[in-house]
Amino acid sequence: MSLPIMGAPDKKAKKLTVYTIEECVKCKKPVKREFKDGDLVHKILDKCKDCNENIMISLIYGEAPKKN
Amino acid sequence: MDLIFIIGAGNTQITSNPIINLAIIYLPLALLVLYGQKLQTWLITNDLSKTVGRLKEMKDKSREETIAHITEGIDNKEETIKRLDSFLEYFTIMPVDLDPAGVINKLDHIMTSRDMRMKSEIQQLFPDLDELKANSIENVIEIATSFNFVYKIVRHFYLVGKKTNNFLLLAQLQMIIPFLMLQADALNKAMATFKKNQPIGDAIGPMIVGKLMLEHEKHDIAVDTVYAESDISGRKTILVTAKGPAGTVGQPGNAVQELINKENPSLLIMIDAALKLEGEKTGEVAEGIGAAIGGIGVDKFKIEEAATQNNLPVYAIVIKQSLVEAISLMTKEIAESVDTVHDIINRIIEERTKPNDKVIIVGVGNTIGVIQ
Incomplete structure (x- = not known):
């Protein structure tokens, strides 16, 4: 990080829900689910049911809940 | 009583009674001229007192959260809490830079020594922990230490300003408070993330x-x-x-x-x-x-x-x-x-x-x- 602090606390900031994105390394089919303890980015989880390749956690991120 | 507003060049009156005019306009004006800065100092001190209180709450909460995180499944909790409190007071003395040549090597040496000391003390305190958990504890302690530091600095300037009734010092602290609260807010959010080993x-x-x-x-x-x-x-x-x-x-x-x-x-x-x-x-x-x-x-x-x-x-x-x-x-x-x-x-x-x-x-x- 290379720039000075700018701005002030955002009082309206919403609480983020943590999601884990699982993806087959071959067929790249993404599955989005809620984060579980022990999830790590690039962790190998299982075998893909379609192509029998590894399923890997590709991303973990926080997202604000959508308004209905 | 009939209120008559007479606004003329250099002749501002609220009522026709000169004594009431004096009480409503000139007396407050004189009071503001004489005691305005004292009033402002009082207002700023009040505002800062609330912020310092909020920072203290956040700092105490971070300490409690750190204790809960590091004493999870540990028998000797009291000894661990005692050690944590000494970690919170750790400080680093920066090398002298009057002669800047070679200061980077000195800085590197001091920072490496600091990291190594922290790591070895955590390993000594929790010898059975895996690397991931030990690192998580190290990060959480660092956040709590930063919180402690921010709180102590703000409290220091607040108390010095209050003690010496220094309006300018208090005003400067009030101006910089939003940025410090931004840092405190960031540290607060970081605590939860580091505890769960989620990517930042x-x-x-x-x-x-x-x-x-x-x-x-x-x-x-x-x-x-x-x-x-x-x-x-x-x-x-x-x-x-x-x-x-x-x-x-x-x-x-x-x-x-x-x-x-x-x-x-x-x-x-x-x-x-x-x-x-x-x-x-x-x-x-x-x-x-x-x-x-x-x-x-x-x-x-x-x-x-x-x-x-x-x-x-x-x-x-x-x-x-x-x-x-x-x-x-x-x-x-x-x-x-x-x-x-x-x-x-x-x-x-x-x-x-x-x-x-x-x-x-x-x-x-x-x-x-x-x-x-």
């Missing part, structure tokens, strides 16, 4: 380079730092980042210095999170020139020194984010910049190097929650 915004650099490292053999090159060799568009690519999934930034300065001297590359690409300016979009990717790395400057100095000696161009790719986003849970906008940065890396390598050239790519940042 600053982990984007290690995440981008870590993805390129998958399925390649990793080698240790410096403390908590690994590298792997790969091939991008027919160029030998050396990928460097901190060793995850524990929360560490490693020593990219030492690693890059050694690799530049050993491999004689044609290009160095550095990827890091950069603090955005207000109004800029989170997750925006920008390209530039120079060593993209923060910290106190030791790693930056080493990389710049090695690059200059070897006449090596340094390209920077940064992912914009706020301070809070950089040290709390990674947001979707930041996480989704991975593919964009991979495309930029490929383009830079193809445009700026020839086949069989060597390129070093460094993912700078805290690698918490990211495996390579």
Whole structure:
């Protein structure tokens, strides 16, 4: 990080829900689910049911809940 | 009583009674002229007192959370809490810079000693912990220590200002408080993320380079730092980042210095999170020139020194984010910049190097929650 602090606390900031994105390394089919303890980015989880390749956690991120 | 408003040149009156006019207009005016600054000082002191109280609550909460995190499943809780309280008071004395020559080496030595001491004390206190949990404890203690430090500094200036009735000191503190509260807010959010080993915004650099490292053999090159060799568009690519999934930034300065001297590359690409300016979009990717790395400057100095000696161009790719986003849970906008940065890396390598050239790519940042 290379720039000075700018701005002030955002009082309206919403609480983020943590999601884990699982993806087959071959067929790249993404599955989005809620984060579980022990999830790590690039962790190998299982075998893909379609192509029998590894399923890997590709991303973990926080997202604000959508308004209905 | 009839109120008569007579507003004329130099003759402002509310009523026709001169005594009431004196009480309503001139008396408050005289009081404000004589005691205005005292009133303002009182208002600022009141405002600051609330903020200091809020900071104290946040600091106490962070201490409680740290205790809960580190004493999980431990029998000797009292001894651990006693040790934690001494960790919270740890300080680092910066080297003298009256004669700046060689100050970077001194700074490097002091910071390395500090990190090593912290690590060994945690290992001594919790000998059975795995590396991931030990690192999580180290990070959480560092956050609680920072909280303690911010609180003590603010309290110090507040009390000195109040004691000496110094309006200017209190006014300056009031002006800087929003920025300090921004830091406190960031530390508060970071605590939860570090406890669960979730990636933070600053982990984007290690995440981008870590993805390129998958399925390649990793080698240790410096403390908590690994590298792997790969091939991008027919160029030998050396990928460097901190060793995850524990929360560490490693020593990219030492690693890059050694690799530049050993491999004689044609290009160095550095990827890091950069603090955005207000109004800029989170997750925006920008390209530039120079060593993209923060910290106190030791790693930056080493990389710049090695690059200059070897006449090596340094390209920077940064992912914009706020301070809070950089040290709390990674947001979707930041996480989704991975593919964009991979495309930029490929383009830079193809445009700026020839086949069989060597390129070093460094993912700078805290690698918490990211495996390579």
